Amino acid sequence: MLSYLTRWVSRGAFQALKGASSRPQLVKTPHIGNQTLAAAPLPFTGGSPGVRQARALDQERLLQIDWDDGSCSLYPFTWLRDNCQCPHCTLQSAQARSLLFSNLDVHTGMDQVQLMDNKVSITWPDQHSSEFDPDWLKKRCFSSEARQALQEELFLNEREYWDSSLQIPTADFQEVLHDDKAALAWLEALRRIGIVYLRGAPAEQGQVARLSQRIGYLRLTFYGHTWQVQDKPMANNVAYTSGELSLHTDYPALHHPPGVQFLHCVRQADQGGESEAVDGFHMAEQLRREDPEAFNILSSLRVDFTDSGADYCDFSVQSKNHIIDVDSEGRVTRINYNNATRDSVLDMPVHQVQPFYSSLKAFVELLSRPENVFTYRMEPGDLVTFDNWRLLHGRKSYLSRGQNSRHLEGAYLDWDEVMSRLRILQKAVRGDS
Ligand SMILES: C[N+](C)(C)CCCC(=O)O
Ligand SMILES: O=C(O)CCC(=O)C(=O)O
Ligand SMILES: [Fe+2]
Ligand SMILES: [Zn+2]
Structure with missing residues (x-):
């Protein structure tokens, strides 16, 4: 198991630490010890609050989701249509988009939105339909906090100096x-x-x-x-x-x-x-x-x-x-x-x-x-x-x-x-x- 000891220094809050190091040592630290790395903070995974309400804001062409925890997320119609998860639009075996960009209407409207079996179900003007999982949507919320959390989960850009x-x-x-x-x-x-x-x-x-x-x-x-x-x-x-x-x-x-x-x-x-x-x-x-x-x-x-x-x-x-x-x-x-x-x-x-x-x-x-x-x-x-x-x-x-x-x-x-x-x-x- 990997162990290390330091009073962590982080961006913006660096303090000069004392003591020279020579040959690297397996550092044994009774109090923080080996748990340190194994217990790295869990990234944001949504914790799955349920959907209280989903409604289309037709003027703005945004889907608004009100979550059980009182928060609210906005999703552009175009983005939702682009990311339809159905087997026509997604190659499931590759987890990749098979929908061609030439077939994406970047000005699409939305015919209907419903909550079905705790899924957000959308019917598009051409009667194609899409279903979205609330956890999947929550993770992709466009708020700056949610984007920041997801980017940190993906790229781990936080460093300790x-x-x-x-x-x-x-x-x-x-x-x-x-x-x-x-x-x-x-x-x-x-x-x-x-x-x-x-x-x-x-x-x-x-x-x-x-x-x-x-x-x-x-x-x-x-x-x-x-x-x-x-x-x-x-x-x-x-x-x-x-x-x-x-x-x-x-x-x-x-x-x-x-x-x-x-x-x-x-x-x-x-x-x-x-x-x-x-x-x-x-x-x-x-x-x-x-x-x-x-x-x-x-x-x-x-x-x-x-x-x-x-x-x-x-x-x-x-x-x-x-x-x-x-x-x-x-x-x-x-x-x-x-x-x-x-x-x-x-x-x-x-x-x-x-x-x-x-x-x-x-x-x-x-x-x-x-x-x-x-x-x-x-x-x-x-x-x-x-x-x-x-x-x-x-x-x-x-x-x-x-x-x-x-x-x-x-x-x-x-x-x-x-x-x-x-x-x-x-x-x-x-x-x-
Ligand atoms: C160690 N070596 C020779 C592979 C690269 C040395 C670094 C460099 O030339 O920038
Ligand atoms: O010899 C070393 O300890 C380091 C070698 C090195 O930095 C290099 O090969 O680029
Ligand atoms: Fe080098
Ligand atoms: Zn589809």
Whole structure:
């Protein structure tokens, strides 16, 4: 079972926490202990209040449902007709719409609405009829509260921020492979905290592939299905040396960088090779407060990244990414930064170059403050899983002994596949709708 301990820090209410962490520990917490992840809050499922009344507002072309609990929901006629659940309009075996858009009248009226066997039954002007389940409707209510609750249930976008005092969520590798509850707790923490440590994997190659099969499939890149982080002659990437890797996200040279990264320690160095991790979302929010100008520049200027060479096959990759990606509402969605693959090509007017460098300096200095960096050391059989859209990670240089030296095996996955498994596990473990 996955356990972790911290006084939770959340968006907007962050408090600096005390105490440095070194090697990740299976944190035993008598009071909150192992229940923590298994008891994640149940998402909104409706709780099925009955329908008191359903009536068509013909002028507005809205169906109004008054619920037993006193609340009320509005559903546009067009949306209801579009989402008719009957076997003509829906391919039941695929749970997909078979109604063609060309056959949807986006100005449809409604002939009749009735309550039958606790279903909302609608007759349309062409005498086609639709039946809707109250729970199904309630979940899809258009109020902003209901939409927000359903979006959180679907995408789990609420995050908990952390700093150097992170008590890293830790679980047992074998349990995650074999137990659905443990796997669910792992993925929920991976989403919410952004990093989960797994211990007890065999110290041999092949474990990141095994773990990715627990999800579905891994993300192939030019570095292969899985890749070996080792000190290599004629290295095609700075990661494949024994040098220090400053805090970075992997693969900003792609326009769609891998969402999730696994790193498994097969062999550790005798000296050096410690790992570092920083909560990039937390840091971006801190930058927005401390240096709004730098935040604006890093979230609006696109920076060129480049990566060329040969590995799985030969490659010549170019991308343009914001170092801080924000969505249309200004929320930070992804950090894209690897100083090694940042291109010498810099596609911006000459007067923006110095402000860009100053802004990046402010961000990197913020990231690197000791109070923000969580440091740990992997031992053979340890496996770290983390959100590569959110965290920056690094490693200290190490003393290389050539062959038989430090060896990590890595793999990438995308968030779509990880979230898919998470939803299926939620349903299996909790019976969520
Ligand atoms: C570890 N490796 C070589 C697969 C990728 C390193 C990250 C990067 O080049 O952005
Ligand atoms: O060697 C490590 O600990 C991390 C390697 C890394 O960050 C990478 O391969 O991109
Ligand atoms: Fe990396
Ligand atoms: Zn139908």
